[in-house]
Amino acid sequence: MSASLRGRTLRRSLGAAGLSGLVAAGLLLSIGTAEAATLFGADFESGSTSGWSKSGGTWSVVSDGTSVLAQSDTGSERARQFAGNTSWTNYSVQARVKATAFGSSAGVVALTGRAAGSTKMYRLSLTGANRVQLETMNGSAVTVLGSLAQTISPGTYYTLKLSFSGTTISGSVNGAGVGSVTDSTIAAGRIGLLTENAAGRFDDVVVDDGVSTPPLRRRPRRRPRRRAVRPPPPARRRPQAPSTWPRRDGQRGRHHLRADHADLGDHADRRGRHDLPARWHLRALGDGHRPGRQQRVVRRAEDDLGVPR
Template sequence: MSKHGRLASLVAAASGFIFAVALLVVPTASAATLFGDDFEDGNSTGWSSSGGSWSVVADGTRAWRQSGTSTDAKALAGAVWTGQTAQVRVKPAAFNGSGRHVAVTARVQNTSNYYYLGLSNSGSVVLGKRVSGGHTTLASAPATVSVGTWYTLRLEVFGSTLRGFVDGAEVVTATDATFGSGKIGLATYYAAAAFDDVVVTDVPGTGGPTSTTSTTTTTLPPGSCTTSGSPQGFASVNAWGQNGTTGGAGGPTIEVDTAAEFLSAIAQIGPLNICVRGMIALPGPMHNVTSDKTIVGIGSTSGFTGGGLNIGLPPSNVTSPPADAVHNVIIRNLVFRNWADDAINVQMFSHHVWIDHNDLSNGYDGLIDIKRGSSYVTVSWNHAHHHSKNMLLGHDDSNGAQDVGRLKVTYHHNWFDATPQRNPRVRYGEPVHVYNNYYFYNTDVGVACQADAGCLVEGNYFENVEEPVSNNYAGPGGRCVARNNVLVGESGQPDCSGSVQEPRDYYAYTLTDPNTVKSVVTAGAGVGKIGG
């Protein structure tokens, strides 16, 4: 169930202590998280179910599965709310007959009266209501609905306006005033499905309202491919024989829209700018990218499903950077979905890598993992969501021979959107610079700094994060310094000790005002935007 009750008690208990970390005291954010459940506690406490067969299962991460298809099954949770946004990840498993659906529900009166947003096996998204058990379709739109695929459904109900979103895109809207308030829920209509990452807020959009504060970002026009730009942070440093990260600069620019074209391009030797058009289905698990490449998506709907990108030589036991280590790679403005291993993996002393303005969710293992002596990497302006194993820096407590003195990485202006853990989880790297990121409802831990790593965590905005920063999360301890962070809602206090080398010894940087980080990052992170 939601951990907000435990969060509140921990924060209250902590209020009597004095911490050596400087914190900014700010008003609570206007958006309230009303309810959340990622089922990682292994139970469904807080829910009431009717019909079907419900159980918490392992499905990549833990999820709540309804496995029966012979009846109409529902589950309810929460209090009675008026305006509400209910979001859930759902994976249809089976349909029994035609016109069946799996759904998120809102303003639920009881199991026979509610609004719903459903994925139907008739090939549509349906926004409807049930009154005394009867179905009324308020709006619908064509959609591809596949068994075994995760989708994100979001139903917003404010006043008499109902809006339905699938994977972040608004697809249906309607006006209806039958129900003025109610609970939220999940439903399967003669269908089986797994549900995960339920989040309910009192404003449109699960991350709160989008601020109109101006930022340095600009929207990419449809069809454009921007290969220029320079990183901040460690990817900009002159080290290991490489002065900054330029990717394919100086080489030709090509456009690809098939897996065969893309895989051929990333295998070429020499500088190359690769513009990706549309979503390309890659075979799993990961595909090697050679040095001196810029890979950038066209517009805001280009990227990869099925497979991920590997930047690095095959694993070995060498303990110093080999002469042919992969280097000088830029990955920007790409959507990553449903990868079979990692979305992006950086390994074996790879260096000068810039991973920027991507949208990553719903995969198998890590979103962005950096390991085995890799260094001089910047991870910036990415939107990570609907995934548990987020970002790993250093893969094993026993890999110090390769990692000590390396794993120098900057994470800035990323949106860690309800990603429970590894935001990032760090071993050995120093300094690891985590600044100006927006953390929202990370139920396990924000930054975990372990195995003698040294992390500087500054100028971030933590909202409803029980354990924002820790150097005692699991395994051998590390060192961390937390300063000038904003902690709002039911966020706990940083658990930090020790000293850390200053990133300014390597590069200059300017912090965004931490009080504005939420609005700046939610407006600027992800695909279709350039800047930062």
Template sequence: MQAAQNGPTRRRGTGTRIALVAGVTAAVTALVFTIGSAASAATLFSDDFADGNANGWSTSGGSWSVSSGAYAQSGSSASAKSLAGSTSWTTVTVSATVRPTAFGSAGSRGIGIAARVQSTSNFYALVLTPSSVQIRKGAGTTLASASFSASTGTSYTLTLSANGGSLVGSVNGSQLVSTSDSSYGSGRAGLVANYTAGAFDNVLVTDAAGPSPTTAPPSTPTTTPPPRRRPRRRRPPRRRRPRAHRSPAGSSGGPRRPAVRPVGPAAPR
């Protein structure tokens, strides 16, 4: 009877713990999703020239050589290019460390990187000039330009993304130029030294369909725990008063007395 009166014991704080566990689970799921998405930005090609050679590269014009862990082009009087990778690459991000050492006098001078290279005259390039950064189509057509002062002897990190018809150029992590053009849908990656001498290092080609390395991960979802309920105070069981003994009907409730016969006049003897 006592167990039936008390009822099942209620565990306090269960709702709060469930909410916190749900929040942690969501955070872990977001982290796994972020790692999986980052992994989808596959590396297609990379070369830091630490091995002392330029195996896998094909050159056109200029004088190319690997020196002091960098890939250098020493002439400033020719349109020079060096290409690598697959002609079937479509959606790519090309990046490299570029250090100009001498700008020539030609109007098309510039040094930088190229994407979707189909030939020595058909490609997209992000190049630095002494006073600007440009996205070029081939060697002579400028698609986008922004003011930028490039100094000889200074290294710059250039990034060119080609995703569909979108072309985006960045210098040292800051997007400076962008445009749209669909003339070239696929091609190799390349280094461009157009009437400019300079050195290249840390060449990296990735799949532009994935997130860039600087993209911030999705924010961790937060779950607000439900309001905490105050436990009910259990009242002690009510004590039942003992019932009073009831006498049978017609009884006075006291001890029974012997019956008294009525006393009448004595009978004559």
């Protein structure tokens, strides 16, 4: 194989391996970082305000780098746009919000949530007094739940976010917390855009269910336990049945013995038998006979007779 062909083959194999690695990493990333479900979204690029309901003010879709929804009447005491579902309870709403002009220091440009009516809602407000405030609006009463000093520059977009989880209400601006409180005034409601004695613009409105899937934790792989290898049992040595001891004729030689269990009185002098203790009778066997299972009996007999080993 030529050097150039080997190089092309190597590059192809590395490219395939790299692609498979990227696919696997992408799958792991998608599993580990699942996002909350989106309930509603609006970027106004279509030029339409379909899905929104207006209450007061002068509203229109205008161009501001992208298409945005604008309220241009600074003299309007209270202008609102509502969207979504009145049954929404636990969710987060986020939008880019810009104040273009304040009619007074009391002017407000706000993002609202859990709007149960035209004057009952939570709101996160950019104020003409250079503050961002988390507020409850209930009729004509407005209660400040949290506040953050922030220079509000007309013409600058700020990312506002309201989150609701049970009785926990929280708000942030550009990622900085404005407040997180416990309040049960309003349990459910729609989202909204609001101005009071101010003009403002709104874009990139997103509502999600506020429930994110935590990354999956991989359990460490268990290593298989290594079982101790037991050594095989030592081979049993079979006892040798034959032994050397004096024969009847006075010579020393090899005798095979067989034990016969007999009654106590049955050990009289008989042909081929020896006078042994009452519990043993031995019979001399010819060469070549292997007693097999009676070896242990033979050894015990030899011990009784005092036969040398």
